[in-house]
Amino acid sequence: MSNRRNLRATRASGEGGSPSGRVPGLDSPFKRDIYSRFVKTLPSQLTPFVRSDVVGALLAETLGRPGEELSLAELGRRIGVSSTIVHREVGRLVDAGVLWDRQSGRNRLVRANVDHPLYGLMRDIVAATYGPVPVLRRLLDGVAGVSDVYIYGSWAARRSGEPGEFPNDVDVLVVGSTPRRVLADVAARAGEEIGVEVNISRVSPADWQDAAPSPFIATLRERPLVEVLRADRDD
Incomplete structure (x- = not known):
């Protein structure tokens, strides 16, 4: 019983996580990595019958x-x-x-x-x-100019456990310099495989790391992101 009380006290104090899902000490883009898509307080809302x-x-x-x-x-x-x-x-x-x-x-x-x-x-x-992650990884891995790739928007929110309607499209962020026409072709191919519309936005690495980001990037940093590819990830 004492262990359970200690666990409840730890959760209440915010150690090891927080009720809001924000991670203490990781608010700054220069102090945090993208929070792991598997370390979360809520189950995914994409397929409720899948056990995890x-x-x-x-x-x-x-x-x-x-x-x-x-x-x-x-x-x-x-x-x-x-x-x-x-x-x-x-x-x-x-x-x-x-x-x-x-x-x-x-x-x-x-x-x-x-x-x-x-x-x-x-x-x-x-x-x-769950198909968008492996499909996008396969289609974007090795494409010239692609650095980091994340899914954002309603799909990422459902994946992170936020309740809501099932997403009718998949929003993708590419950090890099790949020509937009190339990304448009990838989006079309991914949409055909996944069965829903795929939208790809591109930002430069400098803009993504800017300490004074645009409103679009600032919003992305505050919302759930699901990692697809990352240039500095140790595989």
């Missing part, structure tokens, strides 16, 4: 590319969580028959079980909800 945000991200990485085998280390790198969490959640999905796994040397490889009776339904639902 991590599971949704794992399903998006696997069900969307059924012929691809991924190691647990690669899955953890892509979705930004520890190997322990990946191992636990993959084990549950394998036990449920949603994923297949096999051992290859020291690596455990997993892939979608396309023979599952609900595979098609699960793939379509996950693609419409």
Whole structure:
């Protein structure tokens, strides 16, 4: 009982998080990194029947590319969580028959079980909800001039747990110098794959890091952002 009282006191005092979801000490863009999309106080509102945000991200990485085998280390790198969490959640999905796994040397490889009776339904639902991150990562990774990529707006808000109507489009921010016509082509291709409209805005790295940002950037910094790509991320 004492441990529970200590935990409640810690939460009430704001240590380790805050009721508003803001992270103490991370308000300044020069003092904080983008807060991890998996460290949050509220569950994602994109697919309420998926047991956790991590599971949704794992399903998006696997069900969307059924012929691809991924190691647990690669899955953890892509979705930004520890190997322990990946191992636990993959084990549950394998036990449920949603994923297949096999051992290859020291690596455990997993892939979608396309023979599952609900595979098609699960793939379509996950693609419409968690699918934007892996799709955009694949389409923008390696594109000249792309530095950082984030999803913002209503999709990011639902992913971060804010209640509201299901988003009817996906707003993407590219930090870099890629020509806008190239980004428009990527947006069109992503929209076709995801099944909803994709809008890509571009800002320069200097503007994104400016201590006196434009109203647009200032607003983005205050609202949920979901990381897709980041140039300085250690993979």
